[in-house]
Amino acid sequence: MFASAIRFIKAVLMLPRSVVTGAASVLTGWWMLRLLWRFKTPIAIATIGLFTFSAYGLPGLIALVVVPPLVSLTWRSLHPVSHRWFTDRLAARYRLRHVYGPRWHDISQACGLHETVPGGSVAPQLQRVMVSAVGDVLRVRILTGQVPADYARRAVDLAHAFGVPDVRVSSPAPGLVDLVLVVRDVLAEPVILDDVPPVTDLRAVPFAVGEDGQWRTRNYANIAAEVGGGVPGSGKTAGETSLACGLVQNPAVQYVVIDGKGGEDWSWIAPRAAAYCAEDEDLEAVLAVVEQVHGLMRTRLKNQKTTRGDANFWNLPADPAHPVVFVVVDEVQTFTDTKGMDPDTKLLAQRITARLSALVKKGRSAGIITRLLTQKPTSDAIPTSIRDNASVRTAWRVMSRESAEAILGPVIKDADVSPVDIPEALRGVAVVATDTGRLERVRFPLVDERTAEAIATRSAGLRRELAAIGAPTIDDGNDKTAAGAESAGAAGVAS
Template structure:
């Protein structure tokens, strides 16, 4: 029995050298080993010979034509599984031949091996290769005593050794590290969308593309506020627009937009927005809109438990009769930075700021998400009470470290990426915090105004007045008439 096991083990361990020298020549063992090594070539030759002997030249022609034809048909019928299969084959090939064959030499050259007594050495194991849009990912099992930081220190050397522009090192759990061999900077090129898929799950909202070329998602449940900052023209409004285009297609979402730039940037959303105000000077009109959202928040906080059975909006199912409300205030410093305002306007500005502050602090359990965008993220434009309560932050290109810190917080001081480094030409690239609290660069997709307009028109029927959900009406009829004249619709 044990002899049988030994024989089995020996067979499984093929084609290792078991029989050497004259014995190998005499028994023909060398030939078996050679054939095993060239098994792919042998298999192909056998198939070709079989096809030829069976069907003659027709067989050979079929053999040459059928596989590409089948592959093409597969690709047309089910592109996902075809891509998956081709990627799996390519990854396997690269594991064996492109990276596997050089792995030991590269690891030793980059000083990531461990010598063992007797002159030999141990190397971390290359377990798997996978393909991502940005390049190849090498999944590595670390040696005892090694940490991902050891690889991060040698990232430059690894990049040169593998002949790629950059190697990114990520921790992949205990004892594991992933090396991303970057062949292409995905963030360099704009991603223009000609349509945006509807957001069906607010807990998983696609918002931008990461450096690995994959979509990043955010969980908007249990979030009260988001702050985004960046110099004019860095892509704030465009980023927010692409996000809004997905969200407004959800019947359980209502949008309220206040545009402090006072231009036409947001006019596309008017047919779908519960309220839209592009006033940059008439702060009364802005206050009326903000008051309405604030009123809805108070109404929900007071009645939600009694009427719907839960105090927290996010513990209830999403329902068009009780929509999540997104309040976007673009260029919010127009209303919060009181420098240079006359006394009366200042009073209004303070009232707006107070309402926004309350929304940011208490809106979460009422299902109201306040989103503030500004080109001036400093404390005079964005009170710290507001900023510090915004749990999600996005920094597009900024000019100074202080501005970066004002948006992202002190974490930016020690981070490897900074919004200050984003080149001017890379509009739409921003720095955000990941779920794990690390900072990373992402690119927001670009949706042009006409596409956004088409989407908003398509789903205009989903628009509801906030008053339908318990928000107070804006003052009296006179006020409404005044607002209409000022171009405000609530």
């Protein structure tokens, strides 16, 4: 059978030679070879099939059809990651050659991304196709004189030309752009975590998923403060909770939580928090906790170099005896927005705001990171002196550009993403600034309260009192610290 197939191919190749002779026969043979090369894949499949059938008969042919899918299925169940990598690469190569490659020249020309030269046009070079969770990514070497913004301007044209809902443009390196043909909006689906892995490296803390389906990380070294805002129910507390669930499992991290809502949103952290205060009316209790953290900051700033050898906390190794202190103030407007307060409460609120402001300005080299969340992102709730010193900013859904600007700053004016566009249903989606200062949309994960409670309980052994990590204990009525925190504990507060 195999021999007769070979005879058949030979006969086809030789066919023109009986009528065409000499040099012309070489040309006809070459034409035939090119034709065969063009149909190489079906010819290769048919040849392998014929060979297997002639050598091993029908069982061989059946094995040829059954074994590759079986191997693939076994591989996928044993090691899905490498299987995915392999199949993605195969799909990407196929799409480069047969889907995007043949259309690229025409599409880039139709979208005005080509360059006209005498006698024709030069298209940018389509170098690679990659498969991502969102859709195919086309890596293009741009023409000399072009910039990625030229492609961003043509994103809508490219989306229509490729028949996809959206095309996103980014530049992975100078001279290259990635065109993401978006067929799936990853941010439309919630990221629900059944457990949160411990954060071991504070310089790469995963916090949310980006539009490409990849986790985003933040470097918390040398960070003084973060502000976050969004309308009620936009996902602020849930986002902060998911972050805290990873951080509290690190022995070199202590948490101080002040919940200005006065509810139980943060009660899960009580067994693990160095101080937890859910007071929205008893501002003395809140001030006591803030004073104690402020005292810790001052002690560290004054003594750190002498006792530990460096004035900057972040140049020192992670040490549970000298932990990083995350201070979370949820619904911070309860304390910072003094409108309508009676004079005594106003005085307390001003002291709290002043202390928070000092923490935001000077906490970085003391290893104290202050995180302020609010549903009222105005300059009354987050004074610009605080916002402008907060290097990390997160805007969940807001209702106006003014609110967006109050959180993210003037950068929002030139950005092509905005927290005002976030649909109400997409709770947990927020706009954050990337390492390069660009704004992007991310979705925070959701950790259910029971999971958070379980994490706090299993890591409760890592909890240290603020006084035990060097915060001064002041029993003076005006200068409340540990004693005040304890009284806060008595007032429905776990410390």
